[in-house]
Amino acid sequence: MVDQKIRQLIVSTLNQTVRLLQKNDYLGLKELSDKIIQDVSTMQERHAVRVAVVVYSLSKIVQRTIERNQSISINMGTQLAHAAEFMQQDDEKRFDLEMKRIFKQISQRDEKLLMYVQHVTEKANIVKGSKLYSAGISLGTAAKILGTNQWDLMSFVGKTRIADEEGDIRDVKKRLAFARKLFKVS
């Protein structure tokens, strides 16, 4: 049984995704993806996390397709609407199945896009992981929630400004003094 707040969040997100996809609005999808990750940070609910990854992946796919002047034909509106319906009914089993179909469709839609989409999906997991990390969740936990590799996540986080924004420079002198004592460095 999924918590009502989470159910409402997922249903609303999926319905908004359908509308944004109809308009090929990748910026809207990206904003929606960023918004749901804020909620996922506190809820850490696996269905919500998967929806966040789907929305982010779709935003990148639409964006790249537009940039390459290719025609967009992402016919996922029906599946997304079905997933929303099943979540509204609190039918986790059918929701799970529909989400699997959506992920499968994203992956198998176009052979040329397959590896790209897999890459985007993996990247999406890492980006989302870094957002969870920046919100205070440990690297290991963030990696576990998103099903991503802890080392890839750590490597990605290192290249962001997360540590700089936190600005923790306390006790630098003390740490070095202790380390010098420990390693007998005069």
Next chain:
Amino acid sequence: MEALQVNREINKGVLTIVHDDKIHALKEELTKLANNCFYAHNTPITIVHAGEMAVLATAIIRNSDAVVIDERTTRELIEDPESIAELMKRKMHTKIKTNKEHLRKLKQTLGNMKVIRSIEMGVMGYELGWFEKYLTQDSDARKTLIEAILWGIKMRGASISQREIDRIVKMAK
């Protein structure tokens, strides 16, 4: 490749794999405590991974001089657990409640554990002369070397800011 490098250090005896029921039990206790310290929407927030707590449990049972942790949340749990709640409140824009009893037990169990990071290890390696072979002929070669070491560690995910790097570069011998 990194797995093979670690395996080599295990074979050489530099690193030891630990199997200890006491460590396992303490790891479970620390994980449970840490992941039930902070709440949002009346739900406990899972902040740490069992693997991260295994490091702390080993350090406690083995009475280690220090523990090397780059991971920010685990480090804060030892040094300033209340700051985790503040960070989450700020980033998640949500009220965070603290279970004071769990926090008290956690602090008591962790005791006065000393933490160093890969950053300090890197500086020590530099000060012990392990990186001399990378010095160039430039007049500011030593500054370049220590900066390169620290930025290399930061890029690989160590939680250190640019400000801190600049400060350490000034303090390095």
